Every structure is written in C-alpha cells, then in structure tokens.
Amino acid sequence: MDGTRPDAERKTESKYKIGKVKQIPTVQKDFKSGLTYIELKAGADEKVYGCTKFAGHYREEKKLGQGTFGEVYKGVHLETQRQVAMKKIIVNVEKDLFPITAQREITILRRLDHKNVIKLIEMVYDYPPTTKHGSGTNVEHQQTSGKTPLTKSFYMILPYMVSDLSGILHNPRMNLQLSDIKNLMLQLLESINYIHCQKFMHRDIKTANILVDHNGVLKLADFGLARLYYGSPPNLKYPGGAGAGAKYTSVVVTRWYRAPELVLGDKFYTTAVDIWGVGCVFAECFEKKPILQGTTDIDQGHVIFKLLGTPSKEDWPSAELLPGAELTKSKYLGNLKERFGSFLDETGLDFLRNLLALDPYKRLTAMSAVHHPFFKQEPLPSAKLNLPCEESHEADIKRYKEEMQQAMSQKAPTAPRGHVTESKISSAATQMPKAPGHNNFPKGPAQKAAAATNSYRSNTMAPAQRQVSRYNGNSGNSGFTSKASYSNNYRQSDQYRFHPDDAGAPSSFAARLPKGPQSSRFQRTDNIPTGPAAYNSYGQKDAGYYDRSKQTFNATETPPRNYARHEQFHDRSVAIPRQPRNDTKPSNYETQPQTQIQKQATSQVPTHRNSRLPTEPYTHTRTQEQVQNEPGSQEMKQTSSQNQQNMRKINETEKDKDGSGTRDLADLY
Ligand SMILES: Nc1ncnc2c1ncn2[C@@H]1O[C@H](COP(=O)(O)OP(=O)(O)OP(=O)(O)O)[C@@H](O)[C@H]1O
Numbered sequence: 120m121d122g123t124r125p126d127a128e129r130k131t132e133s134k135y136k137i138g139k140v141k142q143i144p145t146v147q148k149d150f151k152s153g154l155t156y157i158e159l160k161a162g163a164d165e166k167v168y169g170c171t172k173f174a175g176h177y178r179e180e181k182k183l184g185q186g187t188f189g190e191v192y193k194g195v196h197l198e199t200q201r202q203v204a205m206k207k208i209i210v211n212v213e214k215d216l217f218p219i220t221a222q223r224e225i226t227i228l229r230r231l232d233h234k235n236v237i238k239l240i241e242m243v244y245d246y247p248p249t250t251k252h253g254s255g256t257n258v259e260h261q262q263t264s265g266k267t268p269l270t271k272s273f274y275m276i277l278p279y280m281v282s283d284l285s286g287i288l289h290n291p292r293m294n295l296q297l298s299d300i301k302n303l304m305l306q307l308l309e310s311i312n313y314i315h316c317q318k319f320m321h322r323d324i325k326t327a328n329i330l331v332d333h334n335g336v337l338k339l340a341d342f343g344l345a346r347l348y349y350g351s352p353p354n355l356k357y358p359g360g361a362g363a364g365a366k367y368t369s370v371v372v373t374r375w376y377r378a379p380e381l382v383l384g385d386k387f388y389t390t391a392v393d394i395w396g397v398g399c400v401f402a403e404c405f406e407k408k409p410i411l412q413g414t415t416d417i418d419q420g421h422v423i424f425k426l427l428g429t430p431s432k433e434d435w436p437s438a439e440l441l442p443g444a445e446l447t448k449s450k451y452l453g454n455l456k457e458r459f460g461s462f463l464d465e466t467g468l469d470f471l472r473n474l475l476a477l478d479p480y481k482r483l484t485a486m487s488a489v490h491h492p493f494f495k496q497e498p499l500p501s502a503k504l505n506l507p508c509e510e511s512h513e514a515d516i517k518r519y520k521e522e523m524q525q526a527m528s529q530k531a532p533t534a535p536r537g538h539v540t541e542s543k544i545s546s547a548a549t550q551m552p553k554a555p556g557h558n559n560f561p562k563g564p565a566q567k568a569a570a571a572t573n574s575y576r577s578n579t580m581a582p583a584q585r586q587v588s589r590y591n592g593n594s595g596n597s598g599f600t601s602k603a604s605y606s607n608n609y610r611q612s613d614q615y616r617f618h619p620d621d622a623g624a625p626s627s628f629a630a631r632l633p634k635g636p637q638s639s640r641f642q643r644t645d646n647i648p649t650g651p652a653a654y655n656s657y658g659q660k661d662a663g664y665y666d667r668s669k670q671t672f673n674a675t676e677t678p679p680r681n682y683a684r685h686e687q688f689h690d691r692s693v694a695i696p697r698q699p700r701n702d703t704k705p706s707n708y709e710t711q712p713q714t715q716i717q718k719q720a721t722s723q724v725p726t727h728r729n730s731r732l733p734t735e736p737y738t739h740t741r742t743q744e745q746v747q748n749e750p751g752s753q754e755m756k757q758t759s760s761q762n763q764q765n766m767r768k769i770n771e772t773e774k775d776k777d778g779s780g781t782r783d784l785a786d787l788y
Contacts, residue, residue, distance in 0.1 A: 172243065177276070225239065238277070283329060302502075303331075323343065325400065402475075420446040421446070424453075
C-alpha cells in the first residue's frame with residue numbers, strides 16, 4: 120500500500136493484522152456488475168491492517184457491561200448512525216500484549232455464521248496520542264491525567280442487542296411465559312448445536328452471554344473461552360457430546376455454571392459441559408437467579424449434589440476415577456423436584472434432569488434436546504419472542520434492585536381487620552434478625568412471605584398472589600408501565616404457536632437438526648423400538664419397565680413410583696439395583712422444611728450485581744455456628760478438606776490457564 124515506508128515500521132504494523140484491509144466503510148455499488156464494494160484507501164495515520172480507526176468513525180456511548188479485558192459499550196457508527204456494541208480490548212502500550220481471550224474470540228467469531236450467534240462486524244483501533252499515529256478519544260484523558268500507563272484500545276464492533284438474558288430475568292417489567300422460555304431454549308439449543316457441529320465448545324454458557332435483539336432473536340455471545348475440540352462432531356459414536364479424545368484445561372466456565380465433571384477435575388471433557396450450562400440457564404429462567412451458587416470450587420460440587428443427589432456408581436460410573444472423586448462420598452438426596460416442581464410438570468422436570476445429568480454421557484446433546492417432548496406439549500413454544508422493547512443488560516441489574524427496594528418500602532393500603540396484609544407481613548419481616556454477610560433484603564419466613572407478594576413469577580403465581588404483585592403488569596398497583604402480561608391460563612391462538620413437528624411451522628425450528636446420539640429417544644414415538652430393550656420414559660407406546668422382582672419386562676404398566684430412573688431409562692437390558700441411599704440428613708439447609716412461600720421468596724431476591732464470577736452467595740441464612748452443629752457437618756468437613764487438597768493439586772499443576780487470561784497459544788487449537 121505505501122511503498123515508501125521503512126521495513127521495520129511495516130513489521131510492527133503486521134503484528135495486528137486481523138483481517139481484510141478495511142479502512143473506508145462506505146459501501147459503494149458498481150452499476151455495471153451490480154456488485155457492492157468497499158474502496159480501500161489507507162489514511163496516513165491508519166496503521167493497523169484490517170482495522171478501521173475509531174476516531175471519526177465511531178462514538179462511544181453508555182456502558183453495557185464489564186468484560187474481563189475491558190468494558191462493553193453501546194456506540195454509534197457515525198456514517199450510518201447504526202447502533203453498535205463495542206467490546207473494548209485495552210492493550211498496555213509498554214507490554215504490547217494482545218489478550219489471548221480476545222484473540223481467540225475474534226478468530227472464532229470470524230469463522231461462525233448463524234442467526235443465533237453474534238456476528239463480528241469489524242475490528243477498530245484507537246492509538247494513544249503520544250504516538251505519531253493520531254489521537255484517540257479515550258487515551259487523551261490518560262495523557263492529561265498522566266497517572267495510568269498509556270494504553271491503546273481495540274474494539275470489537277458487534278451488532279447492538281437490546282438485552283441479555285441476565286438483564287431480562289432481573290427486569291421486573293419483563294415477564295417470561297413458559298412458551299417464551301421454550302422459545303428461548305430452542306434458539307439457544309440451535310446456536311449450541313451449530314457451534315458444536317462447527318467443532319467448537321463454548322465453555323462459558325451463562326445468562327449474561329445470551330443476548331436477545333429487538334426482534335426476539337437470541338444470539339450467543341462471548342467466545343473468549345471457546346475452543347476447537349478434537350474428534351468428530353456429535354454423532355452416534357459419542358453419546359454425551361463430542362471432543363472426548365483430548366485433554367483440555369478443566370478451569371473453564373464461570374463457576375456457577377460449571378459442569379460436575381469439571382468440578383471434579385475432569386480434563387477429558389466434551390461438548391456436554393455446554394449442555395450443563397444450558398440446564399442451568401433453563402432453571403434460572405424460573406428462579407430468576409443462578410441456581411447453583413457455590414462459594415468455592417469445592418462448594419460448587421456440594422451445591423450441585425444437593426440439588427441432584429450424590430451420584431451412585433451406577434448413576435455416574437466414571438466419577439470415581441476423577442481427581443475430585445472424594446466429593447462423591449457426600450450423601451445428598453437431591454431436591455430438584457421440590458425446587459422446580461412448582462414451575463414444571465413431569466415432562467419439564469425430565470427435560471431439566473436430562474440437561475443436568477451428572478454423568479456427561481447421560482446428558483442430552485443439543486440436537487437431541489430439541490426433540491424432547493417438553494417442546495411438543497402445551498404450552499407450545501411461542502413463534503416469536505415478544506418482550507417489551509426495554510434495554511436490559513447485566514449493567515442494569517443494580518438499578519432493578521434499587522427500584523425493587525424502593526417499591527418494597529412503599530406502604531400498602533390497609534386491609535380489613537383480621538386479614539393479613541402485605542404491609543403487616545412486611546413490618547413483621549423487618550423485625551427479623553439479619554443473617555450475617557447478607558444484604559438488607561429480608562430473610563425470615565415472614566419477610567420471605569412479603570417478598571413473595573412482590574414476585575416476578577406472575578406466570579406461576581396463584582391469582583391471589585398476582586393481584587398484590589407490584590411488579591406484575593396485571594396488577595393495578597404496578598408502579599411501572601408494563602406491557603400487558605397474560606393471565607395464568609392465557610394461551611396464544613394456534614396460528615401464533617410453533618410446534619417442532621409441524622411441517623409448515625412458521626419458525627425455523629422445524630426439526631431440521633440432524634439426529635444425534637440420544638436423539639432417537641426424542642424423535643416421534645413411532646420410531647421407538649418395542650420390546651424390553653425399548654423402555655423409555657418418552658415412548659408413549661412402550662411405557663413399560665423391567666420388573667426386578669419378577670425378572671420380567673412389564674410392557675403394559677407404567678413403573679412404580681420409586682422405580683429408579685436409570686433402570687427405566689438408561690439401562691436397557693439389565694436393571695441394576697439402585698444402591699440404598701443413606702438417610703443421614705446432610706448438612707443442607709435446603710432439606711429442612713420450607714414453606715412454598717419461603718422458597719418463592721428465596722428465589723426472588725436478586726442480590727448479586729450480576730452473574731459473573733461469584734464472590735458471595737445470594738442467601739446466607741445460617742450462622743457459622745449453626746452450620747457446624749448440624750448433623751453430618753463434621754463428616755462433610757473431612758470430605759471437604761480432602762477435596763481441597765485434591766483440588767489444590769490440580770490447580771497447582773494446571774494454573775488457571777483459561778481463567779487468568781495467561782493461556783498459552785497451544786491450548787487454542
Ligand atoms: N452485542 C451486544 N449488544 C449489547 N450488549 C452486549 C453485547 N455484547 C455484550 N454485551 C453486554 O456486555 C456484557 C459483557 O459482554 P461479554 O460477556 O461479551 O464480555 P466479556 O469480557 O467476555 O465478559 P465476561 O468476562 O463476563 O465473560 C454482556 O453480558 C452484555 O450485557
């Protein structure tokens with residue numbers, strides 16, 4: 120381009136060669152051929168190949184979120200006035216190191232092209248003013264203040280998305296119906312199936328990385344931890360995911376969304392780690408907060424097993440071979456049904472249970488999950504996600520919390536004598552002692568009852584509860600302008616509803632995903648083979664089970680209630696007797712009796728800033744002393760210290776290559 124420049128200068132420039140040379144973004148049209156083109160002309164001060172210069176082309180507006188290596192801003196492309204999101208990557212001029220996660224994200228995003236995956240529009244750069252290359256807006260300030268070392272910035276320019284799922288779930292004016300959740304889940308599974316088929320694992324699935332545009336289209340974002348995996352894409356050979364043939368770093372995924380095999384230190388994990396994240400996201404749509412909030416990496420294991428039960432050898436045979444196997448000596452019974460039974464029926468619970476299968480080889484794949492009967496039963500997934508067009512990002516969560524606390528402090532109207540009123544409950548609640556280390560939100564039963572009346576979950580609330588909800592659009596008391604939300608039994612007319620099996624369904628979900636390892640279980644029921652080997656919790660025709668006592672297959676009856684799930688579902692030839700579970704009560708406050716209203720209240724308190732790396736738990740209802748005195752806690756302590764030792768060993772040998780951003784390139788591909 121500029122033949123007069125010295126070689127040395129050209130060498131430094133090519134260090135940031137990122138893509139095509141693209142200095143002038145104006146798209147022109149050739150009238151003869153009808154083709155559009157961009158004229159390439161290097162400006163005198165534009166030194167980075169493949170990047171547009173920030174100054175004069177883009178304007179930075181409000182902050183949308185905090186990234187690992189810089190912030191994410193809303194911005195405007197000046198020539199087109201198009202709104203964009205700008206993910207800022209700050210590079211220290213002295214060290215001159217480009218963050219590897221950013222490099223990884225750019226490389227991967229450029230390879231992906233799917234409607235449910237965020238697109239990288241272009242890269243732009245901004246030089247510090249001390250260099251002769253020109254002046255950048257952000258760095259001028261640095262120079263004048265003279266405090267911080269000079270940095271140059273790169274921006275990943277992405278299409279602007281009006282909200283992320285974390286923001287949506289915390290926004291009191293947004294009310295997701297079950298049909299909307301199904302729609303979101305289908306879009307999410309499509310995006311994950313696409314990236315898995317492209318041989319990438321995402322490794323950071325969480326609500327903050329799931330973006331939604333103003334048309335209700337979901338876009339998976341943040342590929343900073345993604346990587347190419349080895350081996351074939353998901354297929355019949357590899358149930359439970361793909362990529363098992365190689366060793367990867369196990370310190371990936373934001374802790375609360377980390378799959379149990381990662382928690383136990385497995386390095387030969389598969390794409391199934393992303394499906395675990397999908398399960399966490401799905402459940403979060405109901406509780407409106409991350410469902411598995413471990414305070415440490417070891418605690419994460421306990422929290423997982425508290426929800427799903429400690430796995431027996433039959434449940435997860437390879438767990439005992441993992442470095443953190445000590446954790447499987449705990450004796451939790453699991454409380455998935457108690458926690459989510461009020462939101463989901465048996466089919467929904469089965470879907471959740473199979474997304475959150477502890478054994479990755481029993482977990483659904485993205486392609487099989489799409490065919491789960493959950494999506495075929497009422498309410499069907501909505502054809503289009505219609506959310507109020509309000510910006511909702513993780514950066515807004517703090518504001519929602521303040522709004523909620525303000526609304527809580529307002530007095531409710533007095534009720535006739537003898538009736539329990541919201542204000543009475545609230546005042547009783549405020550007298551309850553606060554648990555240590557917690558915020559100001561009420562904790563005791565009465566407070567939780569008060570909080571429950573302010574539930575976000577209007578779609579699952581009883582009508583009486585819904586009437587007193589301040590946040591619900593249905594409520595006359597609503598302090599917010601809200602789109603009319605539907606009543607509990609509202610059902611969209613069929614023309615607006617989507618069924619995955621409908622040939623002419625208006626949506627793009629119509630069963631066009633390839634059939635995967637476990638997908639046969641979720642295909643049409645007439646595909647399910649008959650006979651003893653076919654008992655399958657989804658096969659309506661063959662709803663039989665292997666009767667252990669009679670040593671026969673009972674093809675006509677449904678299994679008795681206590682029949683172990685793996686016997687019906689996973690073990691197709693021999694029913695392995697389930698290990699009797701020790702009934703010792705674990706040190707698990709969730710197993711203590713809780714009223715429904717308490718549970719609702721606990722689930723509705725968004726006390727964390729957002730769902731990034733956890734620092735403290737949401738609720739902390741017991742004192743240290745209480746915890747120590749609980750039955751089983753000493754035993755847990757021993758297990759825990761052994762686990763800690765194990766995990767320390769793992770961490771020492773593999774110093775968080777992914778989490779710290781100091782990964783070596785070899786791990787990339
Ligand atoms: N294209 C976009 N449109 C609107 N908001 C966005 C966009 N991309 C990111 N955001 C917002 O910025 C937040 C952080 O973005 P992102 O997760 O990509 O950054 P990150 O540096 O990778 O963060 P983390 O360290 O949490 O992984 C998102 O949760 C979202 O709220």
